[in-house]
Amino acid sequence: xxxxxxxxxxxxxxxxxxxxxxxxxxxxxxxxxxxxxxxxxxxxxxxxxxxxxxxxxxxxxxxxxxxxxxxxxxxxxxxxxxxxxxxxxxxxxxxxxxxxxxxxxxxxxxxxxxxxxxxxxxxxxxxxxxxxxxxxxxxxxxxxxxxxxxxxxxxxxxxxxxxxxxxxxxxxxxxxxxxxxxxxxxxxxxxxxxxxxxxxxxxxxxxxxxxxxxxxxxxxxxxxxxxxxxxxxxxxxxxxxxxxxxxxxxxxxxxxxxxxxxxxxxxxxxxxxxxxxxxxxxxxxxxxxxxxxxxxxxxxxxxxxxxxxxxxxxxxxxxxxxxxxxxxxxxxxxxxxxxxxxxxxxxxxxxxxxxxxxxxxxxxxxxxxxxxxxxx
Amino acid sequence: xxxxxxxxxxxxxxxxxxxxxxxxxxxxxxxxxxxxxxxxxxxxxxxxxxxxxxxxxxxxxxxxxxxxxxxxxxxxxxxxxxxxxxxxxxxxxxxxxxxxxxxxxxxxxxxxxxxxxxxxxxxxxxxxxxxxxxxxxxxxxxxxxxxxxxxxxxxxxxxxxxxxxxxxxxxxxxxxxxxxxxxxxxxxxxxxxxxxxxxxxxxxxxxxxxxxxxxxxxxxxxxxxxxxxxxxxxxxxxxxxxxxxxxxxxxxxxxxxxxxxxxxxxxxxxxxxxxxxxxxxxxxxxxxxxxxxxx
Numbered sequence: 001x002x003x004x005x006x007x008x009x010x011x012x013x014x015x016x017x018x019x020x021x022x023x024x025x026x027x028x029x030x031x032x033x034x035x036x037x038x039x040x041x042x043x044x045x046x047x048x049x050x051x052x053x054x055x056x057x058x059x060x061x062x063x064x065x066x067x068x069x070x071x072x073x074x075x076x077x078x079x080x081x082x083x084x085x086x087x088x089x090x091x092x093x094x095x096x097x098x099x100x101x102x103x104x105x106x107x108x109x110x111x112x113x114x115x116x117x118x119x120x121x122x123x124x125x126x127x128x129x130x131x132x133x134x135x136x137x138x139x140x141x142x143x144x145x146x147x148x149x150x151x152x153x154x155x156x157x158x159x160x161x162x163x164x165x166x167x168x169x170x171x172x173x174x175x176x177x178x179x180x181x182x183x184x185x186x187x188x189x190x191x192x193x194x195x196x197x198x199x200x201x202x203x204x205x206x207x208x209x210x211x212x213x214x215x216x217x218x219x220x221x222x223x224x225x226x227x228x229x230x231x232x233x234x235x236x237x238x239x240x241x242x243x244x245x246x247x248x249x250x251x252x253x254x255x256x257x258x259x260x261x262x263x264x265x266x267x268x269x270x271x272x273x274x275x276x277x278x279x280x281x282x283x284x285x286x287x288x289x290x291x292x293x294x295x296x297x298x299x300x301x302x303x304x305x306x307x308x309x310x311x312x313x314x315x316x317x318x319x320x321x322x323x324x325x326x327x328x329x330x331x332x333x334x335x336x337x338x339x340x341x342x343x344x345x346x347x348x349x350x351x352x353x354x355x356x357x358x359x360x361x362x363x364x365x366x367x368x369x370x371x372x373x374x375x376x
Numbered sequence: 377x378x379x380x381x382x383x384x385x386x387x388x389x390x391x392x393x394x395x396x397x398x399x400x401x402x403x404x405x406x407x408x409x410x411x412x413x414x415x416x417x418x419x420x421x422x423x424x425x426x427x428x429x430x431x432x433x434x435x436x437x438x439x440x441x442x443x444x445x446x447x448x449x450x451x452x453x454x455x456x457x458x459x460x461x462x463x464x465x466x467x468x469x470x471x472x473x474x475x476x477x478x479x480x481x482x483x484x485x486x487x488x489x490x491x492x493x494x495x496x497x498x499x500x501x502x503x504x505x506x507x508x509x510x511x512x513x514x515x516x517x518x519x520x521x522x523x524x525x526x527x528x529x530x531x532x533x534x535x536x537x538x539x540x541x542x543x544x545x546x547x548x549x550x551x552x553x554x555x556x557x558x559x560x561x562x563x564x565x566x567x568x569x570x571x572x573x574x575x576x577x578x579x580x581x582x583x584x585x586x587x588x589x590x591x592x593x594x595x596x597x598x599x600x601x602x603x604x605x606x607x608x609x610x611x612x613x614x615x616x617x618x619x620x621x622x623x624x625x626x627x628x629x630x631x632x633x634x635x636x637x638x639x640x641x642x643x644x645x646x647x648x649x650x651x652x653x654x655x656x657x658x659x660x661x662x663x664x665x666x667x668x669x670x671x
Contacts, residue, residue: 106479108560108590108627111486126632143483184480186560213452213626214478243624247616258558258624259532259587262613263655266637269616270654278617280624311534311541312517342541343517364538365656 001210004047006089007224008206011183015175017190018202022091031072034090035065041093044071046078046085049229051124056080061093083229094204099192100159101125102173104180106187106211107140113180115139115147115173119159121192147177160195168201169193183221184214233277233296240292242281249274250375252297252306252335254290256281256320264309267365273372276303287323294327298334305336307371309364312343319345321352328356336374340367378506378552379527379572379579380469380497381445381513388413388434388443388467390450390458392424396473397449400515401428404447407518408510413437434458434465447503447513448472455499456481463492470563471513472499479626482561489563496563500625502533502555508578514555524549526662526669527573529566530585531558531592531625535613539585539655546659548669551579558625560589566596574604581607581667583658584649586640588614589628593640601647607665610644611652612637 003011009019021038024047025031035042046058053059058080062068068090078085099122107114117137120128129136139155141147149170156169172193180188187209194204215222227235237244243258247265251273255261258280265275277297281289297303310320320341328334340361341349350360359374361367387404391397392414401424405411413431414424420432431437434446446462448455448471455474462470470489477499489496497504503514507521520537522544530536536555543550554569556562566584573579582604586593593612600608614623614630615637622629630636641651650665652658662669 106483106560108592109595111561112483143480144487181480184478186479211479211626212622213476214480216453217478243622245618245621245623247618255534257532257534258628259530259535259585259613260538262587262617262623262628263535263538263611265617266613266615267654275616278621278623311537343520343537363656365654 001212001215001221001225002049003208003210003221003224004049004087004226005045005206006047008208009203011179011208012176012190012203012206015179015182017172017175017179019206020092020094020202020204022089024087024089025072026087028069028073028076031088031090032065032069035062035068038092042068042090043093044068044075045089045091046075046080047087047089048080048083048085049226050081050083053080058085086228094194094202095197096194097197098160098195100169100195101128101191102176102193103187103189103191104177104185110140113141113143113177115141115155115177117155117159117173125191141177146181147174149174162199164199165195165201172201172203179208183208184211184218185209186211233299236292236296237279240289242279242289242293244296245278246300247275247277248302249276250302250304251371252276252300252303253309254279254281254293254297254306255309256311260309260311264307264364264368267368268307268372271369271372273375276300287319287326290320290323291327291330298331303335304376305338305371305374306334307367308337308339309367310341310343312341312346316344317341317346317349318352321349325352325356338367338371338374340364378509378511379569379576380504380552380554381506381511382509383511385445385511385513386410386412386441386443387513388415388437388441388446390415390434390446390448390462392416392428392430393419394449398424400449403518404512407512409512412441412443434461434467438465438467443467445469445513446471448474450474452476456485459485459496460488463489463494467494469495469497471497471501471503473501473503473515475500477559479559479561482559486561486563497554498557498559498562500559501557501562502536504552504554506552507550516553516555520544521553522549524669525551525578525580525667527551527576527579527582528553528585529569529573529582530555531587531627532585532613535655536585539583539611539658542656543583543659543662548659548662551576558587558627560627565592567599570596570599570604570608574606579606581609581662581665581669583662584608584610586610586612587625587628588612588617588623588630588637589635591635594643597643597647597649600649607650607667609650609652609658609661609665611655611658612640
């Protein structure tokens with residue numbers, strides 16, 4: 001799960017990472033009153049869950065409350081990469097001497113947290129990695145011990161020449177790691193970590209992604225979820241314990257299992273169609289899930305046909321069939337549906353579906369060809 | 377012959393009285409797996425289906441029954457702890473079916489398992505099955521398997537069943553089928569499994585089913601080029617997956633330009649591995665390798 005910059009900064013602040021004064025505003029008037037209280041130049045920053053906010057014009061400097069109100073008005077009406085800006089962060093402007101990158105990720109290859117740092121901060125770290133890979137420093141962390149002070153000290157020394165600045169950076173790295181660890185994060189990033197002309201160090205941007213599997217024990221972070229930033233189908237599927245991703249095509253699909261669902265999408269494209277979604281109904285065969293799945297797909301006006309692909313290992317085909325019958329009774333009219341059921345109780349499943357107006361398929365390839373054809 | 381499991385497998389089922397644990401324990405017994413014990417804290421002294429003794433701890437189960445393999449059907453918040461308990465008790469092979477374990481828990485459990493000399497398969501996997509030895513440690517539907525000479529290794533569950541089903545229909549049998557799991561941090565990767573298939577005399581060829589996210593497939597391609605004499609056919613799911621979205625499995629996510637299906641397919645092609653564009657190409661490509669794969 002992604003959280004906003006202002007929320008990530010709150011997590012950092014709790015660990016003692018220095019972040020500039022800032023508050024969030026949902027209206028231009030609120031933005032103005034924050035700037036009035038601060039009594040100094042501020043930056044108005046759009047709070048959307050995508051990168052490239054600055055390039056899109058979603059980050060502006062404002063020297064007084066009048067300008068803050070004006071900029072907030074502009075930015076609050078914007079849409080950045082398809083996401084509406086509902087909130088802005090009003091934060092005190094910071095003078096910049098140099099910019100550093102520090103991030104912590106959960107590294108799949110080493111199976112450990114890794115601190116990634118670079119003296120070339122302020123830009124996308126992927127670009128630095130591509131063009132100047134030796135500018136990127138990596139520090140593997142033993143999850144049992146955490147970062148030890150000698151490690152953060154050595155890393156900080158690579159990032160700046162001034163010993164008084166190094167002394168400030170080292171503990172920030174340790175605190176960032178602690179924030180990462182406590183939040184069950186998959187990514188915690190400060191970009192840039194700014195060194196000011198007077199030798200201070202402050203985190204002026206923050207990004208945190210949290211492991212979805214750990215949200216059950218990260219209640220305060222779960223509450224930070226911004227539902228306006230996702231497709232309503234994704235919200236609904238999450239509460240029904242389904243995995244759904246909206247795509248742009250016209251062949252809807254309902255599949256049990258993530259790998260099979262991905263392969264189904266791929267085959268739809270191979271046979272000349274475009275998938276409208278990824279949808280994994282999981283291992284259970286609860287009819288309610290099938291109903292929710294169909295509800296979500298049916299709301300998408302692009303969907304011209306639906307392919308249901310069930311390989312029953314644990315999932316019983318007769319249960320899925322009953323779910324389909326229940327679900328289809330709720331709709332007056334549906335796009336054409338192709339069903340492929342294989343595995344446990346498949347004959348019973350087909351019997352149950354006989355009363356419905358469905359196209360049946362015996363193999364996945366056969367079913368997908370039919371669904372693509374029906375979508376036109 | 378097979379890898380990882382055989383007639384010497386003595387299985388303890390952790391979470392044997394739960395809904396999934398009890399269902400699959402009886403399925404495994406029916407197939408022929410030697411289920412010697414179950415563990416559910418607080419239910420020690422009872423018996424599963426009047427035969428399999430239940431213990432309060434894995435340690436007690438191992439001491440009493442010489443269990444050497446464990447399967448875990450414990451809920452996600454407690455599953456990493458169950459993995460460590462099995463390792464501490466001296467179990468050599470631990471198979472964790474549970475999906476949704478926090479990654480931070482696995483980052484701590486994995487070094488613990490290794491320091492105890494144990495091997496973990498999963499988590500978030502369907503387990504494994506040896507069609508030749510009729511031993512199943514997992515949740516895979518047994519009827520789709522047919523004894524033969526092809527080893528199967530996969531990050532997925534139902535897609536593996538689909539592929540095995542197509543292999544069997546196409547007259548190709550299997551030695552061992554291993555689901556290594558769809559999580560970002562797993563105990564046994566493609567390379568580990570390929571290494572075992574390379575050494576297994578009964579396996580003549582391997583079908584590898586990968587997916588988007590991470591670099592495990594790219595590393596496997598490198599390993600195959602350098603170390604495998606047996607032919608490998610690979611398929612990668614998620615060719616149409618958008619960037620930055622998690623496709624069901626916690627590990628199936630393309631970040632930036634890294635972890636794409638295209639990148640993985642190219643790595644395999646470069647390594648001389650036959651790449652199936654669609655699942656139904658896997659069986660014909662296996663036959664093309666020249667290895668004796670017909671059951």
